[in-house]
Amino acid sequence: MNRKIRLFEVNVAQAKHVCPEGKYIDNDLILFEDITKVPLPTTPSRMKSLFLALCTSGNAQYTVDTKLHKVSTGDVIIISEEQVVGDYMLSDDCKGIALIMSYDFFQNILSGIHELSALFLFARTHPVFHLEKTQTTALENDLQHIKNKIMDTGHRFRRELIITMLKALIIDMSNVIYHFQQIGEAEQTRAEVIFRDFIQCVERNYRTERRVSWYAQQLCITSKYLSETIRSVSRRTPSEWIDSYVTRELRVMLRNSTMSIKQIAEELNFANQSFLGKYFKEHVGMNPSQFRKS
Known part of the structure; x- marks a missing residue:
């Protein structure tokens, strides 16, 4: 069990x-x-x-x-x-x-x-x-x-x-x-090198790419191998790392810019404002407007 x-x-x-x-x-x-x-x-x-x-x-x-x-x-x-x-x-x-x-x-x-x-x-x-x-x-x-x-x-x-x-x-x-x-x-292991390269790739591209398969392709490995490796090194999945960068940027933009939520959605490559709202609430626990006012 x-x-x-x-x-x-x-x-x-x-x-x-x-x-x-x-x-x-x-x-x-x-x-x-x-x-x-x-x-x-x-x-x-x-x-x-x-x-x-x-x-x-x-x-x-x-x-x-x-x-x-x-x-x-x-x-x-x-x-x-x-x-x-x-x-x-x-x-x-x-x-x-x-x-x-x-x-x-x-x-x-x-x-x-x-x-x-x-x-x-x-x-x-x-x-x-x-x-x-x-x-x-x-x-x-x-x-x-x-x-x-x-x-x-x-x-x-x-x-x-x-x-x-x-x-x-x-x-x-x-x-x-x-x-x-x-x-x-x-002295770095293969897994540590992949983790480092993955995080650097996420830092450069998280504003436009959130697909694990895309990052695996950039690193010339399979999505399954990327997921297993990142989890073994960091105890987080690749998706969790990508989401952490995206939500951090959303928080910063909502708190420190005068951009509308629609403009932020466009800036971070969300399909529309509604999709951004659902994503943000799922990861932060409140919608973007509530967070901006809090």
Whole structure:
């Protein structure tokens, strides 16, 4: 008998409930100055957010999708949405800073910046990066500035300012990931290469193409093989990845442009406004007009 495995889920709302002293913005972002205060579940758990941490002293280890990873001073840890984490062990002298952010918030930060999504997705299979001393210091300073702005609740543009600061931080981190990727490119598996190429192809074409078969054709493989490979690497289907890019762009356009819904439908190659409305409601839970007013 097949039984669906239910795992504890880690997200910002849950982290706020367990550890209210964290510095947070709504249910989108929470920052912990002391990594030992992060509410780490005692059993394997599925991430429903993005986790980013910097180890400033000591060492630790944990598993991601059952694979063991070891962390020491100067290492950055990135755990992505849907990955299963567990088996935490922190040394007595382990210190660090950690961020948990909702995936929608993360995607909003990345909106409009070419290649960053693909670089961060590389971290799914390479979730630990080592920084040089100067890079570690710069990241610590960035996180401290972000913490200060999170606490500045009287700032009229607090949220927008923090998004801008996080965008700069993520660009710097993506640069580190890029160089790490170049060094380790020869060690990538065939599946990892296909995943990387697929995401890059989606980033270039999602505004006009949403068919899995089209992407498979561009990569010179079958749709079945593409689907099996993407799911094995990312725990998501190709359609889910394509839809995530399309819905992110729809959200941004609805919130940040004066284009009519009909014009947005034409821009993103929907057959008509009605079809866009059904698509958006299916993936976001409300129609475009409700989202624009919310």
